[in-house]
Amino acid sequence: MKKLLWWILGIAVVVGVVFGIHGLSSSHNASASHTDTITIGSQGSDYDIWQHIAKSADAKKLGLKITVKQITDGVQLNKATAQGSVDVNAFQSWSYYEAYNQENPKSKLASLGTTYLEPMGIYSKKYKSVKAIPDGATIAIANNPSQAARGLLLLQKAGLITLKKNFGSLGTVKDIKSNPKHLKFKEIDDTTGPRIIKNVDAVLISNTVALEGHLHVLTDSIFHEKVDQSTKDNINILATAAKNKNKASYKKLIKLYHRADIQKYIKDKYYGTKIEVNKPNSYFKN
Known part of the structure; x- marks a missing residue:
């Protein structure tokens, strides 16, 4: 009887260990496969670019799941971002962004970083x-x-x-x-x-x-x-609600935009006229 009890106990321990390892493995896999879903609001050529980026292998590598929403009115797009129905927007220049913040002090946006200059x-x-x-x-x-x-x-x-x-x-x-x-x-x-x-x-x-x-x-x-201090106000940015400015997954979008193969796609599609600008926000303070 004692031998039987020890035998049953041994089986229980083995089964417990196996299921424990399986559980840890499943938990790890779930964590590894987790992606952040980000809604990006955009318009015009930026909308087309972000649709391409959303489907790219680069986005998947960075663990980002992106949906792109088109809103053609800039003011409404900024308001949707401030209110949270859009997480990040991609359409506006630094000067447009600053003007919006001045006019809407209670629902300010924050810049995540720069994208490009489209020269006049x-x-x-x-x-x-x-x-x-x-x-x-x-x-x-x-x-x-x-x-x-x-x-x-x-x-x-x-x-x-x-x-x-x-x-x-x-x-x-x-x-x-x-x-x-x-x-x-x-x-x-x-x-x-x-x-x-x-x-x-x-x-x-x-x-x-x-x-x-x-x-x-x-x-x-x-x-x-040209890209210099005289044109810095015309450089385009990615913007989010001020409260989200330090969100790691949103910051990844800047890194994603500047990936080499994404830039090649943009350069080829728009004949090199969207000049890449990869500058910190401090660039606008100089």
């Missing part, structure tokens, strides 16, 4: 350089306030005008301090730039519109934005 360019069918633009020339500029201000800053960088010292993100032609070539400015819908390029001496066109008009900013413009 000066285009002309009549002249091959900005130096060749003559006195009295007509320059077409967007009637969109933020795009117009960006265009004026580009004209200043090109040496065509000088702006007042306090020129801001919503500055206008009234803020021009010096106009030595007596340039004239014609306001246009910023989506019509490629169509009216032959009707003016030069036109300022954002890269998204330029690509739609079969223009390549790096080869077809006579002058364009």
Whole structure:
């Protein structure tokens, strides 16, 4: 009887050990296979890019499960992010983000990091350089306030005008301090730039519109934005609700975006016009 009891006890111990090991193994596998689900809100070409990234092997390697939601209104997209129906958004420049935070102090966002600069360019069918633009020339500029201000800053960088010292993100032609070539400015819908390029001496066109008009900013413009301190406000970022700024899985999205094969895909699809910018948030403070 004693031998039988010891025999039964031995079997119980073995079974317990086996199931214990199996349980630990199952727990480990469940932990290893766990992925964070992140909803990214986006629009336009960024929406297409993040759909590709969501399906990539890179996302899987980093343990990220991504769903992409399209919201075409920027203000609503930022509000959805602040309220939590969107975890992270990918669409806006640093200046747009700062303006939103100033206007919405109770539902602020935080930047997770930088993604790219999409350069604005000066285009002309009549002249091959900005130096060749003559006195009295007509320059077409967007009637969109933020795009117009960006265009004026580009004209200043090109040496065509000088702006007042306090020129801001919503500055206008009234803020021009010096106009030595007596340039004239014609306001246009910023989506019509490629169509009216032959009707003016030069036109300022954002890269998204330029690509739609079969223009390549790096080869077809006579002058364009570069990645430097003068264009830092135009660099795009990933943003999340302020309370989530230190969330590890969200920070992984920046690392994911800058993976070499993801960048190759973006470069090939958009002809190198989305210039990669991998900078810390401190870059904007300088």
